[in-house]
Amino acid sequence: xxxxxxxxxxxxxxxxxxxxxxxxxxxxxxxxxxxxxxxxxxxxxxxxxxxxxxxxxxxxxxxxxxxxxxxxxxxxxxxxxxxxxxxxxxxxxxxxxxxxxxxxxxxxxxxxxxxxxxxxxxxxxxxxxxxxxxxxxxxxxxxxxxxxxxxxxxxxxxxxxxxxxxxxxxxxxxxxxxxxxxxxxxxxxxxxxxxxxxxxxxxxxxxxxxxxxxxxxxxxxxxxxxx
Numbered sequence: 625x626x627x628x629x630x631x632x633x634x635x636x637x638x639x640x641x642x643x644x645x646x647x648x649x650x651x652x653x654x655x656x657x658x659x660x661x662x663x664x665x666x667x668x669x670x671x672x673x674x675x676x677x678x679x680x681x682x683x684x685x686x687x688x689x690x691x692x693x694x695x696x697x698x699x700x701x702x703x704x705x706x707x708x709x710x711x712x713x714x715x716x717x718x719x720x721x722x723x724x725x726x727x728x729x730x731x732x733x734x735x736x737x738x739x740x741x742x743x744x745x746x747x748x749x750x751x752x753x754x755x756x757x758x759x760x761x762x763x764x765x766x767x768x769x770x771x772x773x774x775x776x777x778x779x780x781x782x783x784x785x786x787x788x789x790x791x792x793x794x795x796x797x798x799x800x801x802x803x804x805x806x807x808x809x810x811x812x813x814x815x816x817x818x819x820x821x822x823x824x825x826x827x828x829x830x831x832x833x834x835x836x837x838x839x840x841x842x843x844x845x846x847x848x849x850x851x
Contacts, residue, residue, distance in 0.1 A: 625661065625664045626663070626664040627696070628654065631700045631703055634697075634700050634701055634704050640684050640687060641683060642684055643681045644665075644682045644684070647662070665682055671690060671691050672690045672691045673685060673697070692710065692788075693787065694787075698787050698791055699787075711791075711844075715833060715836075715837045715840075717785070718833055719833055721778070722766070722829050722833060723825075723829045723830050723833075724826065725778050726826050726829040728778070729741070729769045729772035729825065730817045730819070730822040732774045732775075733772030733817065737768065737771060737772035738818050741772065741814055741817055742814060742818060744765035744768055745761075747761035747764075748765060748810060758801055759793050762810075763786070765814075766782070766789060767783075767786065769817065792836075795840060795843055795844065796836065796839045796843045803835075805835060806832065806835045806839060809831055809832040809835055812828040812832075813825060813828045816828050
């Protein structure tokens with residue numbers, strides 16, 4: 625029930641500020657017990673989607689209060705149709721911190737950190753591997769950069785956006801692997817980090833983010849990415 629109610633809220637069937645149907649009505653609507661309804665409300669409340677008050681009942685909170693990085697919430701968004709605006713906002717955030725993460729990874733990362741980044745890129749570039757394995761490697765590449773910053777806040781941030789990154793990579797590559805031009809940019813980031821060149825690593829990541837943002841936009845509109 626939690627997932628179905630979450631999808632309905634995301635789809636706008638219950639608008640922000642509006643009250644949910646009564647507990648009894650929800651039981652009848654979903655064919656579940658009061659215990660199940662209460663558990664669903666509790667979980668959606670924890671995600672910031674619902675406000676619970678003895679006076680005003682249970683109401684949908686404005687989307688600004690939702691935990692947008694929550695893995696289930698992101699999955700429900702996909703079920704309701706890819707939200708282009710949300711994914712574009714994800715790139716706004718990435719533009720703010722990933723170039724800096726690359727700079728720190730290049731100057732602070734250990735030999736093991738750099739080996740992890742290099743290994744993830746090698747798997748991304750291996751055309752013999754299936755698409756899902758290469759998407760996973762793409763995610764590991766970016767998370768390895770966060771880890772190499774030796775900054776606890778960057779590491780936590782990487783963990784927080786893990787699902788959002790995986791979603792955007794999966795949508796970008798739903799028809800084909802990473803475009804060759806974009807793969808080359810990943811390689812440029814890797815080379816700069818391994819060389820300890822923080823400034824170049826940051827610049828390469830900015831170029832990569834711009835290219836991958838364009839690829840995602842084309843994928844969402846079902847067009848071919850540039851080679």
